[in-house]
Amino acid sequence: MLKRYEFSVPTQDDVDALNAAFEGERPEKVLEWLAQNAPNGEVPLVSSFGADSVVLLNMIAQINPDYPVLFIDTGKHFADTLSYRDKLKAHFGLTNLNSIRPDADDLKQKDPFGSLWISNADSCCDLRKTVPLDRAMASRKGWITGRKRYQTGDRAKLSVFELKDGKLKVNPLASWGPKDVAEYVRDHSLPGHPLVPRGYLSIGCAPCTSPVEEGQDARSGRWKGSDKSECGLHI
Numbered sequence: 001m002l003k004r005y006e007f008s009v010p011t012q013d014d015v016d017a018l019n020a021a022f023e024g025e026r027p028e029k030v031l032e033w034l035a036q037n038a039p040n041g042e043v044p045l046v047s048s049f050g051a052d053s054v055v056l057l058n059m060i061a062q063i064n065p066d067y068p069v070l071f072i073d074t075g076k077h078f079a080d081t082l083s084y085r086d087k088l089k090a091h092f093g094l095t096n097l098n099s100i101r102p103d104a105d106d107l108k109q110k111d112p113f114g115s116l117w118i119s120n121a122d123s124c125c126d127l128r129k130t131v132p133l134d135r136a137m138a139s140r141k142g143w144i145t146g147r148k149r150y151q152t153g154d155r156a157k158l159s160v161f162e163l164k165d166g167k168l169k170v171n172p173l174a175s176w177g178p179k180d181v182a183e184y185v186r187d188h189s190l191p192g193h194p195l196v197p198r199g200y201l202s203i204g205c206a207p208c209t210s211p212v213e214e215g216q217d218a219r220s221g222r223w224k225g226s227d228k229s230e231c232g233l234h235i
């Protein structure tokens with residue numbers, strides 16, 4: 001186990017060493033280590049407050065409810081997601097939850113009618129998600145995601161630690177499957193997202209999220225009918 005990691009500029013060697021050190025470890029161990037080694041908001045949890053988000057939020061809150069959590073408020077979320085975010089904030093006593101938003105002038109210029117998602121979903125994700133997150137990351141060393149290998153082909157080789165544009169990306173649940181998530185939620189009696197019982201198994205912005213049939217891939221409800229499978233944060 002690594003004793004101490006200086007959060008200077010992470011290198012691929014650092015990432016390789018971290019992956020070797022945490023091979024087979026429980027997600028909580030990864031988070032505990034981050035809480036000890038990145039105590040000043042350097043590596044926040046970025047949460048969508050979607051279908052599975054409650055797992056990492058619970059783990060983080062158990063370790064330290066002051067741990068920084070970021071929510072990308074695209075302006076296109078379901079009202080249910082916003083109320084679920086507020087409910088979980090109170091439930092876990094999160095004291096350091098912050099919303100990041102697209103720049104108002106950018107929105108006025110590039111998406112004045114709020115319909116960019118129809119004509120160019122990639123540009124819309126860029127405007128409403130990637131650019132705001134990049135801005136928030138400028139002063140940080142990395143971030144924690146809830147991605148898992150089983151979710152899409154693009155994520156099949158996901159490591160717990162990655163390097164992207166000089167930032168650490170930490171995926172504590174990389175090896176988890178739907179059964180692990182369901183068992184964790186059940187064992188900890190965690191409140192679920194109100195849209196899950198209606199078939200929304202992966203939840204992003206309202207215009208780009210559809211319910212899926214039983215047995216279908218959860219992420220097949222995202223950008224349904226197009227070949228888009230990622231919003232750009234993870235490409």
Ligand code: SF4
Pocket residue numbers: 074076117120121122124125126128129204205206207208231
């Ligand atoms: S998910 Fe849809 S509405 Fe949300 S930012 Fe991307 S294209 Fe826009």
